[in-house]
Amino acid sequence: MPIRVFLADDHRLLVEGFRHALKDYDIDVVEVAYNLDGLISRYLEVKPDVLVIDVRFDRKSASETGLDVCEELLATHPDAKIIVFSQFDDQYIIEKAYKIGVLSFVLKDESIDVLNQAIRTVAEGNEFFSPKVAQLLARSSVKDRNPTKLLEEKELRAFLLTADGASLADVAETMDLSTKTVGHLLKSIKSKLDIETQADFTKLAIRFGLTTTELKTKK
Incomplete structure (x- = not known):
């Protein structure tokens, strides 16, 4: 049975590209969101196996980020299985994501195979550290x-x-x-x-x- 994924990202071409590519891995993108409006309500309605969400969204009138949504969702639904999917390799953002309960952080320049591994691992309720994220965290821990x-x-x-x-x-x-x-x-x-x-x-x-x-x- 395909893993059901909710993909939230404001880059439409990227969303459609990954929706198509993930089909080859028996992963079904059952819902998409291009902004954060009502995202939690939509998540609760769809009840996907995994939520894959970006950090930053192009919204001029809002300061809310993908991490804010994750924190709010996990506060009331700690069993939510979330992957943050971002182009930002900022140590603070990565550490904050794991601290609030996100199970994985994947960088957008990593391969579709890595995202597939992350989705499958997170769907089972386990943390997943992508190769690049693991390397960044290892280096930062040494420097600290x-x-x-x-x-x-x-x-x-x-x-x-x-x-x-x-x-x-x-x-x-x-x-x-x-x-x-x-x-x-x-x-x-x-x-x-x-x-x-x-x-x-x-x-x-x-x-x-x-x-x-x-x-x-x-x-």
């Missing part, structure tokens, strides 16, 4: 971590020296290590913190108040 909690003792010292402007050779001399060893330490640090340049080191250190430079500026 404190280096003092993520790095080993030698890595942290090398990180702090580099953040304060020391060159690879300077770090090696200060720590009494070979430049090759320091190179390996820096490579590990960059991987763990998802940073690359010396400026990245400095910015992250300042964010957590870890550098001597930052301490001086506070005086």
Whole structure:
């Protein structure tokens, strides 16, 4: 039996394109909406297996977004199975969607196969993280971590020296290590913190108040 989907998006060509494409996956788009007017009432009437909804709609007179509708619907019908389908890869929007109870967030530049997987997973009541969204969340979680909690003792010292402007050779001399060893330490640090340049080191250190430079500026 086909999965019944309600698709809400203000781009008519996109809606029709996906409605047609999803038929090949035994997914039936039983209802569409091009704006947010009365969307919850229509959802309750149709009772689809899954609601696929965009975040932003072109409505000059309203500040309401797709996420606002999702939050309102889930407040009274927590069993609603929702996928947010958006072109915006904003970390805040993605995290908010999952926080309010949406089961999946799929970016519009991902393949129809990914949307199919999301719909099938969500129809079963499970969360689905698309490849791109999972990668974005993984990277953001790394960036949000404190280096003092993520790095080993030698890595942290090398990180702090580099953040304060020391060159690879300077770090090696200060720590009494070979430049090759320091190179390996820096490579590990960059991987763990998802940073690359010396400026990245400095910015992250300042964010957590870890550098001597930052301490001086506070005086």
